[in-house]
Amino acid sequence: MPDLKVLLVEDERDLLELLKYNLDREGYDVVTAETGEDGLKLVRNQPPDLILLDLMLPSMDGLEVCRSLKSKAETADIPVIMLTAKGEESDIVQGLELGADDYITKPFSPRILMARIKAVLRRADVDGEERRVLESAGVRVDLERHEVTAEGEPVDLTATEFKLLTLLVSRPARVFTRQQIIDSLHEGFAAVTDRSVDVQVVALRRKLGPAAGKRIETVRGVGYRFKD
Incomplete structure (x- = not known):
């Protein structure tokens, strides 16, 4: 560059x-x-x-x-x-x-x-561009239709799982701390814990399937990132 x-x-x-x-x-x-x-x-x-x-x-x-x-x-x-x-x-x-x-x-x-x-x-x-469809490493997130596909197959997500995936895919390779994820998904409500974030990640990986799910990488002691 x-x-x-x-x-x-x-x-x-x-x-x-x-x-x-x-x-x-x-x-x-x-x-x-x-x-x-x-x-x-x-x-x-x-x-x-x-x-x-x-x-x-x-x-x-x-x-x-x-x-x-x-x-x-x-x-x-x-x-x-x-x-x-x-x-x-x-x-x-x-x-x-x-x-x-x-x-x-x-x-x-x-x-x-x-x-x-x-x-x-x-x-x-x-950054700064309004993107209505996010795509990375075989995962496609349609923000307007609220639809997700992984390796071409539709994935049924809860509202929270959809927001979590959107956050991670919007910035591939960027590490998000658990607190940043909490703030983004739940507007910083104190009742939400680090453990609940981990549970959401586990569920999201399972629903995306083996190939796409492993793209959500745990960064030990820090948080998570979507590995492109």
Whole structure:
């Protein structure tokens, strides 16, 4: 995807140089920062198409940077992929709930990162468009007719299951936390629990069948995503 600007915010110099090399090779226009403060300044001066944001930054950490970006109308729609160390599940959940689009844990393959970047940028291209039919990996959701097919076969879903599937398929590969799912499906009612979300997912997988059902992937300690 040439001519797309990526801001890389990373304080580990060796990793920063490695990521910049791989991004350059893919044709991205890369700008870098080693602190959260410098990253925000670059966003204001040169708004990027996507931000790769390390969580463990000196002074202003990645969560603070993400919160600042998503709280301002002019930067809220810029896609953010968080770079995290293993064992930071609570930070991952918090980042996703702040509005980050995806995350990847260190150490990671540059090829996997490039694929995730392309997936997030593809989703960003269609965000804001009113889509009445959603399709991904053999699953088709018709929003107007309230109909679902999997591998060409009709699937009978409850209203809640339909809303859950619509949420997941609308953003393939994006991880949704259980709290985000609760807020979306049940408008944040306190009586709804994490366990009830898990039960809905199990039922939805069963109804979609073996091939399509396995596309709903559990992200341990975080939530769920629809794997395209």
